[in-house]
Amino acid sequence: MSRLLTHEELDRQLDDLPGWAVVGTQLEATFEAPDFPSAIRLVDEVALEAESMNHHPDIDIRWRAVKFVLSTHDLGGLSQLDVELAHQISQASNRIGAQARG
Known part of the structure; x- marks a missing residue:
């Protein structure tokens, strides 16, 4: 079963996730793709x-910008699943040539 991550655990793992930030009880990042099909x-x-x-994830797409919001809803915060999915999202964005905003 997943557990909530501590602030220290999150801070340490965010070092490997450029463009991602903790906002309240969520992990968020926006990626700018080269074009709408991407x-x-x-x-x-x-x-x-x-x-x-x-x-x-919660996903919001606005033309070339795709915002991802991650949270482990049944725990009311962030778990290792969120960090793992953030890594997968970052890797996918690299493959299609999208750049993290911020």
């Missing part, structure tokens, strides 16, 4: 990974 490909890749993990 943004849709990013969402599609993330959807497949999230489904395999049974851990689904």
